Amino acid sequence: SSELTQDPAVSVALGQTVRITCQGDSLRTYFATWYQQKPGQAPVLVFYGKNNRPSGIPDRFSGSTSGNTASLTITGAQAEDEADYYCNSRDTSGYHHVVFGGGTNLTVL
Amino acid sequence: QVQLQEAGPGLVKPSQTLSLTCTVSGGSISSGSHYWSWIRQPAGKGLEWVGRIYPSGNTKYNPSLKSRVTVSLDTSKNQFSLKLSSVTAADTAVYYCAREGDILGAAPYFDYWGQGTLVTVSS
Numbered sequence: 724s725s726e727l728t729q730d731p732a733v734s735v736a737l738g739q740t741v742r743i744t745c746q747g748d749s750l751r752t753y754f755a756t757w758y759q760q761k762p763g764q765a766p767v768l769v770f771y772g773k774n775n776r777p778s779g780i781p782d783r784f785s786g787s788t789s790g791n792t793a794s795l796t797i798t799g800a801q802a803e804d805e806a807d808y809y810c811n812s813r814d815t816s817g818y819h820h821v822v823f824g825g826g827t828n829l830t831v832l
Numbered sequence: 833q834v835q836l837q838e839a840g841p842g843l844v845k846p847s848q849t850l851s852l853t854c855t856v857s858g859g860s861i862s863s864g865s866h867y868w869s870w871i872r873q874p875a876g877k878g879l880e881w882v883g884r885i886y887p888s889g890n891t892k893y894n895p896s897l898k899s900r901v902t903v904s905l906d907t908s909k910n911q912f913s914l915k916l917s918s919v920t921a922a923d924t925a926v927y928y929c930a931r932e933g934d935i936l937g938a939a940p941y942f943d944y945w946g947q948g949t950l951v952t953v954s955s
Contacts, residue, residue, distance in 0.1 A: 754938040758879075765928055765948050766879065771941035809879055812939040819892040821869075821881035821940055 727755075727810055727824035734830040735800045743795045745810035745824045753813050755793035757786060760807045760826075769808075770795060797829075805831045834858040836929050836946035844923075844953050850916040854929030854946055855909070862887050862907050867932040869942065870903060870914045872925040880925075884932060885912055919953045926950050 727747040735741035745755055754773050758766035768777050770786040783798045793812075797804055808827045814820035840852035854868070861868055870882040883893035885903045893901045902915040916923060927949055930942040 749939075752937075754935075756939045756941040758942070765945040766942070767945075768941055768943045771933075771943075772935045772938040775935075777943060811879075811881075811942075814895075817892075817895065819884070820894065821884075823879040823881065826878045 727812055727822055729824040729827045732828045734832055736832050738799055740798045741800050743808050743827045745793045746791055748791055749812040749815045750791050750793045755810045755812050757795045758809045800831050802831050805829055834944045836944055838929050838946045838949040842950055844919055845955050846920055846953055847918055850919050850951055852914045852927055853911050855911050861910050868912045869930050869932045871928045871930055874925040921953050924953045
């Protein structure tokens with residue numbers, strides 16, 4: 724199976740830019756998908772594909788990929804962005820299977 | 833607006849079968865453009881994909897759970913269901929149903945989620 728590795732915790736000062744990363748072999752082939760999850764709530768899709776942001780997601784959220792690392796960048800982080808962030812991709816051992824990263828807890832200071 | 837709602841017992845005894853249903857509103861599960869998945873999350877831990885069903889009725893499962901998982905479709909009720917057999921305490925988690933989309937060259941994306949339902953495995 725394919726593993727996706729995320730930093731467990733990241734912090735950012737209010738209004739600054741933060742990059743949340745996700746590493747894995749499958750990311751050399753597939754663009755990652757990103758979710759935001761606040762305590763007690765279901766995850767929310769925030770970015771997917773090469774350059775897709777769902778309706779209602781602020782444009783301060785953007786995604787990119789370099790080599791085996793996908794990044795979710797929040798430009799001008801707001802207090803309401805404090806949450807857990809998860810990436811997902813395809814399993815390299817099975818195209819139709821899905822793998823998630825372990826999640827990154829973002830603190831906005 | 834698509835909405836998903838999970839339903840099922842919140843408590844299951846060890847070795848028994850966990851059964852959940854997801855009712856979809858605002859869209860047909862029979863349409864060919866999306867798939868339907870189950871995802872779970874143990875308390876304080878990350879997300880784990882459980883399995884998927886296509887509008888055709890074909891399925892794909894997480895290899896680590898494949899021998900115990902069955903996902904099925906009831907188009908007459910616009911529902912899909914999850915059965916997980918021989919459960920243990922390790923299967924205790926919040927279970928989400930979600931609509932899945934697909935883009936060439938990209939990871940699958942889950943754009944609509946149910947609120948989640950906590951299933952506890954305990955005697």
